Amino acid sequence: MSGKEQQYIQEAFDTNWVVPLGPNVNGFEEDLKAFVGGENEVVALSSGTAAVHLALLACGVGPGDEVIVQSFTFCASSHPVTYLGATPVFVDSEKDSWNIDPDLMEEAIKDRIAKTGRAPKAIVPVALYGMPYRIDRIMEIADRYGIPVVEDAAEGFGSRYRGKVLGTYGQFGVLSFNGNKMITTSGGGALLCRDPEAKQKIMWYATQARESYPYYQHEAIGYNYRLSNICAGIGRGQMTIVDEHIAHHKHVCSLYQQYFKDVPGIDVHVNPSPDSDSNYWLNTITIAPSVHVQGEEDAYKETVKGAVGGAAGVVHATTNPHTDCEPNNNVEALRVLLDKAGIEARPLWKPMHKQPVYKNAPAYVNGVSESLFKVGMCLPSGPCVSDEDVRYIADTILGAIV
Numbered sequence: 001m002s003g004k005e006q007q008y009i010q011e012a013f014d015t016n017w018v019v020p021l022g023p024n025v026n027g028f029e030e031d032l033k034a035f036v037g038g039e040n041e042v043v044a045l046s047s048g049t050a051a052v053h054l055a056l057l058a059c060g061v062g063p064g065d066e067v068i069v070q071s072f073t074f075c076a077s078s079h080p081v082t083y084l085g086a087t088p089v090f091v092d093s094e095k096d097s098w099n100i101d102p103d104l105m106e107e108a109i110k111d112r113i114a115k116t117g118r119a120p121k122a123i124v125p126v127a128l129y130g131m132p133y134r135i136d137r138i139m140e141i142a143d144r145y146g147i148p149v150v151e152d153a154a155e156g157f158g159s160r161y162r163g164k165v166l167g168t169y170g171q172f173g174v175l176s177f178n179g180n181k182m183i184t185t186s187g188g189g190a191l192l193c194r195d196p197e198a199k200q201k202i203m204w205y206a207t208q209a210r211e212s213y214p215y216y217q218h219e220a221i222g223y224n225y226r227l228s229n230i231c232a233g234i235g236r237g238q239m240t241i242v243d244e245h246i247a248h249h250k251h252v253c254s255l256y257q258q259y260f261k262d263v264p265g266i267d268v269h270v271n272p273s274p275d276s277d278s279n280y281w282l283n284t285i286t287i288a289p290s291v292h293v294q295g296e297e298d299a300y301k302e303t304v305k306g307a308v309g310g311a312a313g314v315v316h317a318t319t320n321p322h323t324d325c326e327p328n329n330n331v332e333a334l335r336v337l338l339d340k341a342g343i344e345a346r347p348l349w350k351p352m353h354k355q356p357v358y359k360n361a362p363a364y365v366n367g368v369s370e371s372l373f374k375v376g377m378c379l380p381s382g383p384c385v386s387d388e389d390v391r392y393i394a395d396t397i398l399g400a401i402v
């Protein structure tokens with residue numbers, strides 16, 4: 001933690017603003033507003049998931065509605081749909097960006113209208129691992145059908161498409177400041193809104209929907225979603241170095257490209273066109289089935305004990321190491337080998353349409369996300385990953401190939 005973060009936190013204690021509002025919250029929102037540019041308003045919240053939830057609520061999503069959601073993503077993009085009694089409609093990805101396929105998305109919209117007589121109430125594209133989605137095409141389709149867009153830029157803080165920051169194209173934009181994001185408030189998020197009126201409505205819902213009486217009067221269901229003034233102090237300090245963090249992630253990506261450029265079967269995922277400017281929040285590689293790895297023959301012979309990837313052990317134990325959709329044996333073998341070498345690597349997000357909890361949800365698939373999940377891996381990318389660390393990671397991977 002830098003001196004700036006400590007300064008803002010100490011000020012909060014000194015002035016007794018140890019609550020989910022205060023000068024740091026206001027200052028953090030102003031810092032974010034300046035960073036994203038344009039006329040956007042910002043509401044600091046307790047998490048990116050809370051931001052998705054409130055954005056969908058503001059879009060009028062309720063019981064019986066449907067929401068288009070990118071399938072290749074973390075569950076925080078789709079779970080809030082179910083919080084509101086609605087149904088996620090999953091749409092698969094395009095090959096180059098790995099994000100929602102706009103053409104398949106339009107097919108899904110047409111089919112849902114034909115089947116239900118109503119258009120989906122919202123569209124949630126996701127900046128997977130920081131990579132920009134084709135927001136120009138997404139917005140063109142969404143506007144034609146009159147569907148609001150909630151940009152899930154939780155992983156894409158600082159990523160740009162055609163020079164404009166993600167989260168500022170749609171009706172709402174979601175940011176996350178979880179402990180592993182581009183900047184962190186330890187836990188937290190924000191919602192970008194188009195105007196002050198939308199901001200006031202979101203803030204009202206985020207503070208238990210209290211009416212203006214001298215006592216607590218509630219005429220709608222609200223939520224306790226505002227960001228702590230302490231956490232916002234961390235965020236204000238982090239905003240002073242956000243450009244350095246983004247530059248470092250891009251630098252790490254360039255190093256991975258350098259180390260793997262001449263390795264057949266291993267490819268680093270990079271910007272597919274000059275329109276895209278990824279923050280490279282998590283650098284990812286794909287490993288072809290033809291690349292064989294030490295210990296591949298023993299992959300999945302044992303179940304995982306505890307959690308993979310910093311979940312603090314909060315998992316259900318399982319007796320079966322296999323599911324019907326999982327990474328290839330060489331990818332799992334490499335993950336285990338890296339773990340033994342003190343390197344945390346993870347599979348890509350498992351597509352939501354292959355999650356048991358969503359087995360009955362409508363899905364429009366083209367095979368892209370499932371095929372990527374089988375061959376993909378996330379590599380260490382954060383601000384504490386040094387050039388020497390990247391060399392060690394790359395050497396370990398190269399040394400594992402047989």
